[in-house]
Amino acid sequence: MDPECAPAPAEVKQKKKKSEDDDVPADKRVRVAVRIRPFNKADHGDTAVCINVENNKITVANEERSSNFTYDHVFQGTQAEVYASVGEQMLQDAFSGYNTTIFAYGQTGSGKTYSMLGVQDDPDHMGLLPRICQELFELSQELMSEDPSLIIKIQVSFVEIYNEKIRDLLEFEGSGRPTPTDASELRDLKLKEDKKHRCFFVDELSMHTVMNLTRIQKLLQDGSALRTHALTGMNDISSRSHSVFTIYLSQVHEPPSVMDRDRASKITIVDLAGSERQSKTENSDAKRMKEAERINMSLLILGRCLSACSDPKQGSHIPIRDSVLTKMLSDIFGGNSKTLMFATVSPSMFNYGESLSTLQYAYNAKKIKHKAVVNNLSKAIEIAELKEQVKALGRTLVEELEKAAQQKEMLDKEIVAITEERELVASALKTCQQENNLLKQQLEELLAEKERLLAGGAIAPVVPARRKKIVKRRAPRAAAVDSGLDSSDAAPAEVVDDDDRAKERKLAEIHAELSRKLHLVNPMITQMHKARGQLDSSARSDVSTRS
Numbered sequence: 001m002d003p004e005c006a007p008a009p010a011e012v013k014q015k016k017k018k019s020e021d022d023d024v025p026a027d028k029r030v031r032v033a034v035r036i037r038p039f040n041k042a043d044h045g046d047t048a049v050c051i052n053v054e055n056n057k058i059t060v061a062n063e064e065r066s067s068n069f070t071y072d073h074v075f076q077g078t079q080a081e082v083y084a085s086v087g088e089q090m091l092q093d094a095f096s097g098y099n100t101t102i103f104a105y106g107q108t109g110s111g112k113t114y115s116m117l118g119v120q121d122d123p124d125h126m127g128l129l130p131r132i133c134q135e136l137f138e139l140s141q142e143l144m145s146e147d148p149s150l151i152i153k154i155q156v157s158f159v160e161i162y163n164e165k166i167r168d169l170l171e172f173e174g175s176g177r178p179t180p181t182d183a184s185e186l187r188d189l190k191l192k193e194d195k196k197h198r199c200f201f202v203d204e205l206s207m208h209t210v211m212n213l214t215r216i217q218k219l220l221q222d223g224s225a226l227r228t229h230a231l232t233g234m235n236d237i238s239s240r241s242h243s244v245f246t247i248y249l250s251q252v253h254e255p256p257s258v259m260d261r262d263r264a265s266k267i268t269i270v271d272l273a274g275s276e277r278q279s280k281t282e283n284s285d286a287k288r289m290k291e292a293e294r295i296n297m298s299l300l301i302l303g304r305c306l307s308a309c310s311d312p313k314q315g316s317h318i319p320i321r322d323s324v325l326t327k328m329l330s331d332i333f334g335g336n337s338k339t340l341m342f343a344t345v346s347p348s349m350f351n352y353g354e355s356l357s358t359l360q361y362a363y364n365a366k367k368i369k370h371k372a373v374v375n376n377l378s379k380a381i382e383i384a385e386l387k388e389q390v391k392a393l394g395r396t397l398v399e400e401l402e403k404a405a406q407q408k409e410m411l412d413k414e415i416v417a418i419t420e421e422r423e424l425v426a427s428a429l430k431t432c433q434q435e436n437n438l439l440k441q442q443l444e445e446l447l448a449e450k451e452r453l454l455a456g457g458a459i460a461p462v463v464p465a466r467r468k469k470i471v472k473r474r475a476p477r478a479a480a481v482d483s484g485l486d487s488s489d490a491a492p493a494e495v496v497d498d499d500d501r502a503k504e505r506k507l508a509e510i511h512a513e514l515s516r517k518l519h520l521v522n523p524m525i526t527q528m529h530k531a532r533g534q535l536d537s538s539a540r541s542d543v544s545t546r547s
Contacts (some may be wrong), residue, residue, distance in 0.1 A: 018319035019527040026072055030332065030339045031085055033073035034058060034359065035115055035248045036347050040108030046350035055061045060359055062352050069363045075191045079118055083131040086340055090267060091135055094249050097141070097374035099337040102128070103329065105302075105361065107345035107354035108274025113239055116271045117224060119215060128342075129245060129269045130217065136247065137213045149257065154214060155207045158223035159189070161239035163294045164324050166191055169223035169243075170206050183226045183241075191324055199335075200327045207248070220245065242298070242325055247268045252377065256387075262377035268337070270329065275299050275354065295371035296526040298325040303361050304465060331541065341365045446510050453503070 036058075052059045056074045073085050090100045104112035118127025140152045158169040160183065162347050167186040172179045181188065190203045210216040221426055228240040247267040252258045273295045301323040308318040318333060320326045331337035343362040345355040 005306050024367075024369065025250065027338070029370055030341055030365045030370060031072045031086075032343065032362045032366050033075065033082075034069075034071050034339045034343045034345060034362060035075040035111060036113075036345055037111035039346075039348060040109070042107075042355045043346060043348035043350050044461060046348045048349035049346065050349045051347045051348050051355060052354045058287065058359060060138070060352070060356050062349065067356065069359050071362065073365070079124065079126060079128070080227075082115060083128055086342070087128050087132050088135070090338075090340065091132055091139065094247075094265045095139065095251070095266050096109065096188055096273075097251075097376065098372050099266050099268070100339075101268040101271060101329070101332050101337045102340040102342055103270035103332065105266075105272055105299075105342060106274060106358050107351060110344040110346055110351075110354075110358075111276060112274060112342075112344050113271055113341060116269055117220075120221060129220065132156075132267065133211055133216050133220070133247070136249075137216075143251075147253075149253045149255065149260070151252045151254055153209065153252070154208050154211075154218055155246075155248040155250075157202075157205050157246045158243070159202060159205065160227050160241040160243045161298070161324050161328070162228050163291065164298070166202055166324060166328075167227045167241075168202075168204075169205055170219055173206065173208055173219060173222065180221065183228050186226070191327055191452070200330060201342075202328075222231065231441055238274045239271065240288075240295070242273050242295075243271045244328060244364050245271075251379075261374075262506075264377055267330075267422065271368075272299065272302075272325075275357075298323045301326050302329070303384050305333055306361055306368065310364040323443065332368075332370075334368060334370055334374055336375075337347050337370060339368075339370055443514060446514060450507065450510070453507075 011410045014340045032215055036053065039047055050060055050062055052061075054078060055075055056072065057068060057070045058074060075082050075085070086102070090102060093100045102116075106112050114125075114127065116127050116129050118130065119125040120127075120130050125286050135282055136154065140154070146153055156170075160167050160169055166189045167183055168185070169183070171186055171251065185542065189205060191200055193200050208219055208221065218262060223245070224243075227243055236269055245268075247269075248264070250262075252262045256262065267470070301319055304322075305320055305326050307320050320330050320333060326333075332339040343358050345351075345358050347355075375517050
């Protein structure tokens, strides 16, 4: 390759960076739409064209230089065309749970307010915001008719930023006080920071619930009438403040359902005041010059924020806190919002510088990536899930209680059986005690009879049986020899001996009977002690079960 034909390193780097930017999907970055207005008073009669359009590519050129830019949308047509291309998508994103923002940026008199608001009573010239409101209620009614459990709540707020001060344009709505005729009668509100959620909010801002299209149109009309306007050399009705109209959309299911997610989102429409050059606006009034100075300063800081966010690799500081406007629009700088920058330019060569600057800012905004997420109402979902858990726990508790009742019934039956068995054992023990007492009594009687017989001499002392028999056999003979009698004289002794033997047999029988009864009593006493131990253990287990 010829060295002279090789592209410069800077050009290669720029082409490479441009291809990387083009690879980012449109739904992951700030989308940009450009609208080229027709010629009007702000062109001061200069009909020379500095802008040419080919599809979504714009070429802006003068005698000295030419620049090319490509955007997501380029409009030269009607209001309906604008809404069909960008408004419908914003509304769909909002119903899907995403925060959406559109801010109109451009030179004063370039058609920002006309594109955003237009003429409400004229269907052909109705702006983007009234069309969004109209479609919002139509779609809400359609969704609620399809899902009876869905409840959609819509609220709005409307503020203006004038000379770096925030005013609530709907402050007097619904307050019972007469609506002022001038915005100077409105009080200034403070912008505070929510460090937990890393965002800014307007303190004491009024929120208005709207139930129908007529109500929201009236709020929009009343708030727009209070917005600060003035006559300048570029515009008969020039906006001297930035306005922010926010629609808060809440979609809740009643009763809550885990399958149907509840969502909350907001649609923010920002109509910025136009940048001005003193030489063109011909402002000689000190008040108007101060307004223009504040407007240009806030737009300058906004441009710096756009430039810093468009190239985060440079590590440059993003001056979001340098103005009230950039703090309120902090979500568009890579935050939780799907953002569309709506740039308006003049085709006249008279406004070439302002148009080129606007197109450059718009092109830089294409490089800003956002972090939009679906805003689910986690509290409602958690409550629904907790209710389901409570129901499940309730069912489990009922089952456990039923099981416990069955176990209690079985234990009661066992207790009844143990009680009956205890009564039987107690009855048997009582019978054993009675028999024992009877046996003791019989034993005592036998012992007493024995003592009585021993005491009466009817029974001889107990001697060994064999020796006693010998003595009994020999005693009559010895007595006969000693007395000199014959064996016939010893007959009475034999009779006595027979009586003794009979008593001995009776005594032996008594001893045998006593032994037998004692043999029967001892097991009964042992069984009685065992039964008493069982009763004591049963009673202790019964007490522990009942406790």
